[in-house]
Amino acid sequence: MLRLLNIELHKLRYNRAAKVISIIYFVLITFIALISSIEFNFGDFHFRVADQGIFNFPYIWHFNTYIAxxxxxxxxxxxxxxxxxxxxxxxxxxxxxxGLSKKEFILSKFFTVLLFAAVSTIFIFFVSLILGLLFSDYKEIGIIFSGLQYIGAYFLKLVAFFSFCLFLGILVKRSAFALGFLIIWQIVEWLAYGLMKWQIFKDSEIADHVSRIFPLNAMANLIKEPFSRLGAIQSAATQLGENFSKTYEVGFLNMLIVLIWTGLFMYWSYAILKRRDL
Incomplete structure (x- = not known):
């Protein structure tokens, strides 16, 4: 494992574009901390983002992983x-x-995917922990670590998404086309959902259940949007006569679906490389 990973890191070491993009990514994650300093003043009304509870434990694990x-x-x-x-x-x-086999080549890429996902996950963990300790109203040990399932879901989401990107890169060979295919696939999932909802099943509940197995949608479902969990949003909805019945937990079925897709992406990557004449 270390030998294969070292081969990939050696290649990335001399890839200036990869280093610049990676740095930008981690800098942008760090900018989440700047949200705490945003303050709106409208006459005598003062609104500070950090005071709305987005950095409270355990909500911060959900919010930061979703944004990251x-x-x-x-x-x-x-x-x-x-x-x-x-x-x-x-x-x-x-x-x-x-002397590197095709299987070892795929494994070297997958180990790099795991490394990128792990480093990103550890980084967002410490950013969230520091922000929470600084701004959270709840700092009991039990509360601090009660939402760590979102950190695990974040890691799994990155591994699956990067595995999909790896598969697309091997499939089309060109980065621009691979990224274009990624965007097209997202549009295809949206169109498929719309067709099921309005034409095929004409039932949003059935369409929701079927669309859960779509790869990008399954990844998105690992960490659902956190904004409607905020007290201010809940209060506003109650005043308008609306009630949220949304489930925000990281579902086991979603995790299983994403794991299956990850395995399929890696298998297909190897199958394509194995049959391709290089």
């Missing part, structure tokens, strides 16, 4: 370009000539 997951496209660019460069610079063929 939006930025995952930056590292996805690194993953896709990492694969496309293998074809552009013919390093893949050279690695195989030097």
């Amino acid at each position: 997951a939006i930025l995952k496209l930056f590292l996805a660019i690194v993953i896709v370009s990492m694969v496309s460069n293998e074809y552009s610079y013919r390093t893949l063929k050279q690695n195989l000539i030097d």
Whole structure:
């Protein structure tokens, strides 16, 4: 494992674009902390974002992982370009000539995916922990660590998404086309959901259940939007006569679906590489 991972890190070490994009990604995550300093003043009315409870434990684990997951496209660019460069610079063929098997090549990429996901997860964990200790109204040990399932879901979400990007990179060989295919696939999932809801089943509940197995939708369902959990939003909805019945927990079925997709992406990546004439 370490040998294969070292090969990939050696390649990334000389990839300036990958380093710049990775730095931007982690800097943007750090900027979440700047939200705490945002304050709106309207005459005698003062509104400070940090005072709305977004940095309270355990809510902060949900909020920060949801926001950070939006930025995952930056590292996805690194993953896709990492694969496309293998074809552009013919390093893949050279690695195989030097004795690296196709299975080891795929494993080296997957280990890199795991590393990126792990580093990002550890980073968001400490950013969230520090912000929570600074701004949370609840600092009991039991409360602080009661929402860590979102950290685990964040890691799984990144691994699955990066595995999908790795599969697309191997499938189309070019980073621009792979990212374009990723966007198209998201649109296809939206269109499929709309067709099921309005034309095929004409039932939103059935459409919701079927769409849960779509890869990108399954990843999105791991960490649902956290904003409607805020007290201010709940109070406003109550005054308007609306009640939220949404479940925010990380579901076991969603995790299982995402794990299956991750395995399929890696298997398909290997199958394509195994059959392809390099």
